[in-house]
Amino acid sequence: MLDCTELGVRYDALPAVRGVTLGVPSARIVCVLGPNGAGKSSLLGAISGQVRPVAGSIRFDGEAIEMLPPHAITARGIAHVPEGRMLFGDLSLRENLLLGAHNAGSLARAADRLDATLDAFPMLRSRLDEPAGMLSGGQAQMLALARGLMAAPKLILLDEPSLGLSPKATADVFRLVAALPARGVAVLLVEQNVRRALAVSGYAYLMRNGLFQAQGPAAELMRDPMVQDAYFGDLHAGE
């Protein structure tokens, strides 16, 4: 469904992504793993149109989208949940969620989506009128996820959803992510928590210095001794 070919991103003179090729099939979870500064967030930013790639192409459902502005990409069914959650702290949970459904075209349709989305997030439903700034880290991440799903995406880009969360909240987040394909949503997951990410993913790419160093089915990578050394050792990615 998503196909990136030889994608390159640079900030001024600094290359962040140096020609990567990746695919995400519909209703599957694919993850990109790697240390800080590997270029993972830049990759997601290029896909959702936040930064314009300097090289390569991005096709979504067969259509070239690399030159489209972000709102046009969201309209085609790609939602991006950025790193650090980026909630509007003084707006209510309801307002944050409705903003996620901006591509629905009207507040009434956004409200319909709200009701359907909240079924998977019962803990948010009772607090809809509270400001988002009152939430704990785990709850805030849930809200960010729910806000991403409010766009009714075919593909959701998740940037470090477990960053800074307690083990319990991390488990909750990954349980939700693992359930997304069953709802028809494909996931491109960027993570530093290698074990957890591989456990929910079907396919994985290992990224370093803007390049993919290895890729393969997640189950195989998990057993690969080279991967064990390079990615499990220095990432503090245990439970």
Place this chain on the structure above:
Amino acid sequence: MAHDLAQNTVDGLMTGSAYAMLALGFTLIFGVMRRLNLSYGPSIMIGAYLGTLVHLQFGMGAAVVALVTVLGAVAAGFYVERLCFAPMRGQAATASMVASFAIWMQLEELATLLLPRHSYPFPALIARPPFEIAGILIRADRLLTLGAAIAAMLALWLLVHRSRFGLALRATARDRATARHLGIDVDRIGLIAFLGASALGGLAGMLVIAADQQITPMFGMWATFKGLVAMMLGGLGSIPGAVIGGLLLGVVEAHGQWFFGPQLRDLLVYALLFLCLVLRAGIGAGVPSAERRI
């Protein structure tokens, strides 16, 4: 004495409602873009000049002139946005402000080229003598200004707090990057807010000029000044603040004019503004200005 106070207060509220509308337009632009548009008043002046032109050349009545004024202000606002704000998004806010000052000069030149005399007549919307309620003299056209201001404020409030556009507007005002992430076309939101502000300003300017029944090139500076002071009195960037600031400015001016004369009136306004800025720095130290959002 009590009667003077009451009369001044009523007069001040009526004038202040026009200031409040000017401040609302300023606030809409500042709230969303965090940028000052010094060409705000001059854009309104251009609209009023076009209205006067239609009046002089074609003998059009007040309703058509009013419409031309508002539409002219929106067109001038569009020109300012494309020239000073659209090309400099995400860059230094000062660049937009300085550019808008240059456009101010340009618009004033344009006005004097269009109609070279110092002042021109502008048709009154309501030409009837003032009436009296409980001993207070009230001008019908000022009352109309007050009514229009109340309607405009309610409409703006509903738009901002009860519509999809308003929600997107508030998101953009808080964090452009996040709004972009959510698929909001922030550039379009900014442009629409800008045009809406120009329409609001055009309406306010038209009501003021129709009450004065004349227009001069100085109106641009006057409108920018009044709108800016009212917005600052109300604490930059909030809708209720702009309304309160505008009304406060009107009432203080009316009392100042009556009791101290025109020179001291303006001095009084500056003193009040100074006091507000100083107190805000003192009391509001814990509240960053970024928290006061539309």
